[in-house]
Amino acid sequence: MNVSGKHFLVIGLKRSGFAAIELLLENGGRVRAMDRDALSREELARLDALGVPFSLQTEAGLEGIDEIVVSPGVPWRLPLLDRARSGGITVWGEVELASRFLRGPIIGITGTNGKSTTTALVGHLLRACGIPGQVGGNIGNAAASMVSSSRDNRWNVLELSSYQLESIVHFHAEIAACLNVTPDHLERHGTIGNYAAAKARLFETQRAGGRAVLNMDDEICASFASRTKADVFWFSISKRVPTGIWMDGEELCFDDRAFMKRSQIKLRGRHNVENVMAVALISALAGANLDQIGPAVESFSGVEHRIEFVRALDGVEYFNDSKATNVDAALKAIQAFQGGLWIILGGEHKDSPYTSLREPLRQRARAALIIGDEAYPKAAAPLIRKDLDGAVELVDCGTIGRAVHYARTHAAPGDTVLLAPACASFDQFENFEQRGQVFKQIVAELF
Numbered sequence: 001m002n003v004s005g006k007h008f009l010v011i012g013l014k015r016s017g018f019a020a021i022e023l024l025l026e027n028g029g030r031v032r033a034m035d036r037d038a039l040s041r042e043e044l045a046r047l048d049a050l051g052v053p054f055s056l057q058t059e060a061g062l063e064g065i066d067e068i069v070v071s072p073g074v075p076w077r078l079p080l081l082d083r084a085r086s087g088g089i090t091v092w093g094e095v096e097l098a099s100r101f102l103r104g105p106i107i108g109i110t111g112t113n114g115k116s117t118t119t120a121l122v123g124h125l126l127r128a129c130g131i132p133g134q135v136g137g138n139i140g141n142a143a144a145s146m147v148s149s150s151r152d153n154r155w156n157v158l159e160l161s162s163y164q165l166e167s168i169v170h171f172h173a174e175i176a177a178c179l180n181v182t183p184d185h186l187e188r189h190g191t192i193g194n195y196a197a198a199k200a201r202l203f204e205t206q207r208a209g210g211r212a213v214l215n216m217d218d219e220i221c222a223s224f225a226s227r228t229k230a231d232v233f234w235f236s237i238s239k240r241v242p243t244g245i246w247m248d249g250e251e252l253c254f255d256d257r258a259f260m261k262r263s264q265i266k267l268r269g270r271h272n273v274e275n276v277m278a279v280a281l282i283s284a285l286a287g288a289n290l291d292q293i294g295p296a297v298e299s300f301s302g303v304e305h306r307i308e309f310v311r312a313l314d315g316v317e318y319f320n321d322s323k324a325t326n327v328d329a330a331l332k333a334i335q336a337f338q339g340g341l342w343i344i345l346g347g348e349h350k351d352s353p354y355t356s357l358r359e360p361l362r363q364r365a366r367a368a369l370i371i372g373d374e375a376y377p378k379a380a381a382p383l384i385r386k387d388l389d390g391a392v393e394l395v396d397c398g399t400i401g402r403a404v405h406y407a408r409t410h411a412a413p414g415d416t417v418l419l420a421p422a423c424a425s426f427d428q429f430e431n432f433e434q435r436g437q438v439f440k441q442i443v444a445e446l447f
Contacts, residue, residue: 001100004028007064012071013043016094019142020069021052023101034061065089069097072163075188093167098143103150107157107282108202110165111179113329114275117303118179119159121279126155128296129288133157138164155286162189162198172205175285177213177278181220182328186351196220203228211285213278216241235277245277252277254284260294268307269336305436307333310443315413318443321420322436327352330422334360340415341365342407344400346372347423349380354387354422366415367393369403376427404442
């Protein structure tokens with residue numbers, strides 16, 4: 001792709017936006033930057049060092065622009081972008097842009113929950129098997145930042161969100177995987193159908209000879225088989241699959257061959273067995289030896305903010321699952337424990353009900369400790385109280401600090417304190433990572 005001399009506008013100046021700017025500059029593009037919000041002093045200094053002018057998001061900023069690159073957080077159907085398209089300006093997503101420059105084959109991993117764990121574990125397993133690869137996308141480095149370190153013989157393992165996938169056109173993955181699809185990000189996509197359609201783009205853009213890895217136990221995932229030109233491989237925890245990985249008692253089998261035991265999976269929860277199945281299948285398709293997969297999985301310690309063990313104190317264990325930003329993720333976290341839970345819920349709601357948590361919490365929880373800024377326009381606390389009323393004791397705590405200290409006072413030996421908010425973090429935090437770090441710091445200071 002030749003960008004030399006063209007005038008680009010990059011909209012959205014977080015990690016992906018800056019990565020796109022640097023990639024365009026390195027290849028001779030002329031770049032301006034735009035964001036809906038004012039930038040920090042550090043961000044402005046970074047743009048200044050790059051020689052890139054900045055303006056707030058207005059239609060006047062489109063003057064003289066040939067092409068636009070948007071970060072995943074910028075809505076793909078933003079009215080400003082629609083006006084640009086109608087004026088003949090091409091609009092790219094950051095992942096689509098990166099794919100035009102990346103060397104080497106791509107592994108694309110999507111799904112509502114488990115993407116980060118699965119992507120990190122694929123990277124871990126490839127390294128353990130001596131297969132060159134690098135990891136990024138929605139985890140770690142932005143895709144555009146991976147271009148300089150990409151090589152023809154090196155896999156690019158990308159975690160891909162619906163925000164990234166809705167904008168792809170020519171991007172294609174040699175191996176594409178979907179773990180599950182449950183309602184999420186409906187505030188942006190509007191309906192589960194639109195959300196699923198964004199996920200499906202990963203498979204629709206594959207080419208003949210590619211490989212699609214799909215969860216046979218998930219109806220929406222399974223439907224993607226009819227939307228790809230790639231060869232389809234399945235994984236299932238409940239049934240034998242035509243081609244792929246399945247469970248035979250306590251053993252994982254690739255077609256007719258048992259290659260590892262379930263006991264080798266140290267990660268908590270049934271959903272992590274499914275994730276490991278996907279990882280094993282992806283890795284085998286990328287050239288890993290089946291005999292190496294079990295030991296590599298066994299040595300994986302997990303991903304930060306995903307059912308992450310933090311500390312044990314006076315017989316009570318503390319776990320950080322700040323990445324549980326939707327109801328289904330919180331449900332999976334709850335189901336990973338037998339009982340005695342003090343669960344911390346709340347934040348910014350994502351237009352999904354919390355009623356599916358009622359019965360699991362009735363069976364497993366001592367109490368739900370509710371956090372969040374109730375003055376925030378999308379405060380989840382009132383909805384959580386309404387949907388969980390009568391199922392479990394509800395304690396209004398407001399902040400993570402008060403929730404942790406309440407649990408410290410009331411939990412008994414053998415209990416578990418679990419941060420699994422079922423909500424986005426933006427009412428009180430910059431992102432789920434900051435929320436998890438705050439939780440871990442508070443827990444570390446308990447005495």
